[in-house]
Amino acid sequence: MNPPQAALILKTSPHTPKPTVSERQKAEIHHCYEAGPFSDQEALRRWANTERLTAFKAVNKSTIVASDFQVYYPAGKDAEQIRINKMMLKAKGFNDIWPVTDGDIKGAISLGVFNDRQRATLFKNQLAEQGVKAEIRQRNKLRDELFIRFVGGHGAIFKNVGYTRVADLDCGNALK
Numbered sequence: 001m002n003p004p005q006a007a008l009i010l011k012t013s014p015h016t017p018k019p020t021v022s023e024r025q026k027a028e029i030h031h032c033y034e035a036g037p038f039s040d041q042e043a044l045r046r047w048a049n050t051e052r053l054t055a056f057k058a059v060n061k062s063t064i065v066a067s068d069f070q071v072y073y074p075a076g077k078d079a080e081q082i083r084i085n086k087m088m089l090k091a092k093g094f095n096d097i098w099p100v101t102d103g104d105i106k107g108a109i110s111l112g113v114f115n116d117r118q119r120a121t122l123f124k125n126q127l128a129e130q131g132v133k134a135e136i137r138q139r140n141k142l143r144d145e146l147f148i149r150f151v152g153g154h155g156a157i158f159k160n161v162g163y164t165r166v167a168d169l170d171c172g173n174a175l176k
Contacts (some may be wrong), residue, residue, distance in 0.1 A: 011043055022032055027158050028068045029127070029169060030151045030152065031073065031151070031152060031153075031165050032135045032151060032165065032166050032167065032168045032169075032170050032171035033149070033150055033152050033163050033165055034059070034147050034149050034163060034164055034165075034170070035047070035148050035150070035152075035158055035161045035162065035163035036145065036146060036147030036148055036150075036161060036162070036167045037063075037146055037147055038145075038146045038161075039080075039146075039147035040145070040146065041058065041146070044058055044122060044146055044148050045133060046108075047148070047160065047161060048148060048150070049148075050159070050160075051159070052157055053148075055074050055150065055151065056072050056149060056150035056152070057148070057149045057172070058146060058147075058148055059146075059147045059148070059149055059170070060144050060145070060147075061144070061145055061147055062142045062143065062144055062145075063141075063142070063143055063145050064140045064141070064142060064151045065140065065141060065142075065143045066138055066139075066140060067138075067140055067141040068104065068113050068114060068115055068138075068140055069113070069114045069115075069116070069117050069119075069120035069136055069137070069138055069139070070110055070112070070113050070114075070120075070136070070137050071110075071111045071112045071113075071114070071120050071123050071124050071127070071134050071135070071136055072100065072105060072108040072109060072110045072111055072134060072136075072137065073085055073089060073097075073108060073109040073111060073132065073133075073135075074105075074108055074133075074135055074136055074151070075100070075105060075107030075108040076105060076107055081149065082109075083124070085109055086099070086109060089109060089111075089132065092130055092131070092132065093109065094132075096112075097109050097110065097111055098110040105137065109134075110121075111112065111127065111132075111134055113139075117136070117138070121136065131161060147173055149166065149170055150171070151171050
């Protein structure tokens with residue numbers, strides 16, 4: 001048998017003053033947000049319609065994304081050491097090698113490029129079995145991605161996409 005349930009009901013008297021809202025609370029605070037990335041303009045428009053955005057701006061941004069993995073023999077201290085490294089690799093049967101002529105590993109010798117880390121690691125391990133101490137580095141590239149900038153209420157939550165608050169100036173006149 002269940003114990004009796006009690007309900008607490010509060011009633012206000014008609015003489016109880018209604019709570020007042022300050023003028024500051026009445027004016028909703030708006031901020032500029034950026035959301036995305038979106039696959040294309042149509043996906044951006046569908047999301048904007050779902051969120052009932054009336055004013056927004058599409059923005060293309062370049063972002064750094066992982067590109068591939070390069071297996072390389074580390075750079076020599078000087079030109080002579082680099083020449084000796086090339087000769088050693090060729091003596092071990094590595095003919096498909098490429099010197100790295102610029103960047104952060106200038107002077108290194110590229111031994112292969114792979115789309116995923118697992119394959120690069122497998123190749124590095126095979127090289128180690130042959131006495132070659134190679135390194136792996138992830139290479140990055142720039143990719144243009146589509147984002148949306150819009151004005152939203154303070155503390156708003158937007159669904160199905162990543163978003164961040166950005167400087168109000170980035171929304172232009174939409175905040176006025």
